[in-house]
Amino acid sequence: MSIIKDANLAASGRQKIEWVKSFMPTLTTIGQDHIKNQTFAGLKIGMSIHLEAKTAYLALILKEAGAKVYATGCNPLSTQDDVAAGLASLGVEVYAIHGVLEEEYRDHLNQVLNNKPDLIIDDGGDLLEAYLNLPDSQKWPLIGGCEETTTGVLRLKQLAKSNRLPFPMMNVNDARCKHLFDNRYGTGQSVLDAILHTTNVLVAGKTVVVAGYGWCGRGIAMRAHGMGARVIVTEVDPVKAIEANLDGFEVMQM
Ligand SMILES: NC(=O)c1ccc[n+]([C@@H]2O[C@H](COP(=O)([O-])OP(=O)(O)OC[C@H]3O[C@@H](n4cnc5c(N)ncnc54)[C@H](O)[C@@H]3O)[C@@H](O)[C@H]2O)c1
Structure with missing residues (x-):
């Protein structure tokens, strides 16, 4: 069950997600193929991302392409409670509340991991770190994932260098359309x-x-x-x- 601030905010969140779609034609176009082919059917995807309308739309596309999606924020200060509620109302499991302190934030990351995702989408490396901190007996064979930002990639490179990166992670930040534009x-x-x-x-x-x-x-x-x-x-x-x-x-x- 989702952990959000207030389910009554869902209508406002859904409105924001609907509105943002018109600014994201690339995701819409790429999404159409994956929705048609049900690329992620049978897979669970865990996300730790700045939880706002654009990333919520990504989560929805992944869900429509067949995945079960579990999402949390990657910084409690960027989480938008209405978007979190809207996303939860659209069938994504969300564990995110704006402004929570460190302990609750870590708990939300662990809530995502409790679902044993096959793939992860990370922004800053906290979800991967939470996975690595699990006792070996509680780990499962995660296929891999992607990392969004510069700091997360630096953390990944350190892990890879010391042979502690347990599965492949795609470096999104190196995509020119990421660092040239987003950063x-x-x-x-x-x-x-x-x-x-x-x-x-x-x-x-x-x-x-x-x-x-x-x-x-x-x-x-x-x-x-x-x-x-x-x-x-x-x-x-x-x-x-x-x-x-x-x-x-x-x-x-x-
Ligand atoms: N919140 C967001 O939306 C968002 C988006 C993209 C990146 N980021 C974050 O922003 C930060 C910067 O990302 P970037 O892509 O610009 O990284 P970058 O590697 O392109 O740039 C960092 C620069 O800082 C310089 N630097 C390092 N230590 C320094 C010091 N002590 N004094 C002065 N300069 C120093 C480096 O030489 C480098 O040129 C990262 O933490 C990244 O994760 C946040």
Whole structure:
């Protein structure tokens, strides 16, 4: 049974999921084939993702393509309770509540694993870590999965290097359509959006320090500059530091 904040929020969540579909034609198109072929029939998929409308739509496509889907958040602060309720009302098992503390968050990850998924979709590596922390007697032969983000991939590489990665994981972050767009433009926008919603300050005229000129840092620097901020970049990689400098930013030691 799903663990969500309030089932009465489901209508609002379903409305958001319905609305977001029109912005996701690629997933819709890819999904059509898999729904027709029932690609995931008989398989269980466990997801730990930022639980909002776009990822909820992915969960629904997987379900319609035959899978039993179990979803939790990958950060309790990004979980949207109405979307969680909407997704649960559409037949996905959801264990996610906005703002829960560490212990409850870990419990929600374990709730997903209690269903013994065949495949996992991870964002940051917490679901895989929860699996690895299970006693050997409680593990099952998981087929594999995919990892969404830079930090999760770093964790995977460390596991692989020390021969502790028990099954194959696909590195989604290396897909150009991920880091070029989601990291740079998505995070570039959402980081500023979060700061603005939290502080309500004017960006123009402020000094913004961006630590790291990777994919996300480039996007954040570009957007902050566009809004009139003075942007300073700190970067440990000398080539990226030069790139930031040639892009017009001040580069300084942290
Ligand atoms: N929330 C989201 O939507 C979202 C999306 C994408 C990525 N992320 C996260 O954002 C972070 C950055 O991702 P990315 O794809 O930009 O990574 P990246 O590897 O492209 O960039 C990180 C940069 O930081 C630099 N760096 C490392 N240590 C530093 C230090 N001490 N001082 C200054 N610079 C330093 C590195 O040299 C590198 O250029 C990761 O944690 C990733 O998981 C979040």
